Amino acid sequence: MTPAEHVRAIHVFTELNPQPEVVTFRLGPRAGRARVSTRIRLANTQTVTAIGELSDGSFWSATAAVVVTLAACLEDA
Amino acid sequence: VANALINVPDRARRGEIIEIKTLISHPMETGYRRSQLGARIPRDIVRLFVCTYNGTEVFRAELHPAIAANPFFVFSTVATESGTLAFQWTGDNGFSATETARFASTSVRRLGAALGALALAGSAFAAEIPRAERRSGYDLMSPETRAMQDDDTANPGMLSVLEGGALWSRKARRRRPILRGLPRRRAREHEGRGRAPPRSTPPAAGGQRRAAHQRLSRRAAAGAGAGAREPGAARAVRLRGSPVARAAHRDRYRRAHAAVPRRRPPRSDRRQGQLNLACSQCHDDTGAAARRQRDPAGASDRLPALPPRVADARLAPASPA
Secondary structure (H helix, E strand, O other): OOOOOOEEEEEEEEOOOOOOEEEEEEOOHHHOOOOOEOOEOOOOOEEEEEEEEEOOOOEEEEEEEEOOOOOOOOOOO | OOOEEEEOOOEEEOOOEEEEEEEEOOOOEOOOOEOOOOOEOOOEOEEEEEEEEOOEEEEEEEEOOOEOOOOEEEEEEEOOOOEEEEEEEEEHHHEEEEEEEEEEEEOOOOOOOOOOOOOOOOOOOOOOOOHHHOOOOHHHOOHHHHHHHHOOOOOOHHHHHHHHHHHHHOOOOOOOOOOOOOOHHHHHHHOOOOOOOOOOOOOOOOOHHHHHHHHHHHHHHHOOOHHHHOHHHHHHHOOOOOHHHHHHHHHHHHHHHHHOOOOOOOHHHOOEOOOOEOHHHOOOOOOHHHHHHHOOOOOOOOOOOOOOOHHHHHHOOOOOO
């Protein structure tokens, strides 16, 4: 993570949620490390895709298959 | 008012990468759910989270409805200088919250324990667990879930703890003396002013009400409150002008006032806080027991001398042998 070479952003998408976008993290050389954590909602068992946007203009992607077993966090169900 | 929890190390060496955790209370209503009546619940989410380090933006997150309630972020930045980290959340319906954290960048070794990295990925291929085999409890949790519970910043339950803390320390609303038998507005007007009880005057305008009033007053004066038992008429003017009603009214007023100036119980017997408990309900060393013994009615509010506590015994001079 240098001013010349760093991760500009990390975008997270889902396949089967009502809306594909989940979150966009904007980083920079001052982030030091391109690693973030958060908690997301998934409507179903599906594949989650992350796309990294680098300062040289390249994009890198990775996917993870996530199994959703039970609905959670339904306070008023 | 949104509660937020921030975890930033107190200090770090210059150039070191520090980890920052933030958690804020927010429902993150997706806009896709429906109420029980079928109406769509409108979207209400945090749209943007920005972290600045001495005024320079170092991290930003653009949120969508798929971010879980009580948005939680872990990210990192390079400790370049001492200063202030500012956090801002903005969202739908004018939502806006800010928090700041002081941070010291030093050349000495970092104090404080290193923060364990928190992996939230979990196992990707968890199979369905049969209902009978489902268990819960700290000992059975995955290391990730345990880490979440051990770390207050990552634990959304701590937001409720913050709320409870605020509730606990909030001052209770002062109770007004209730003057029974008086309309609320009049009770307010006369509260604590030592005025005479309000007297009702005959209705000013002519017509039926005035006629009924005069009739009832006459009857009440003549026949020992016979009018008071006439149901229809009583409802019409409520006997406000009759001597009988006036006497009853004055009686009620005096009774209500007599009940007001009660002495405050001693502090240890006073119920307080969210649980509405007094110290003396649990603790024996408040003098409440002695007070009860001496004065069962509880009229005295002087505290007797407290017996020496165990901790004080050590300080007492040794008795001469």
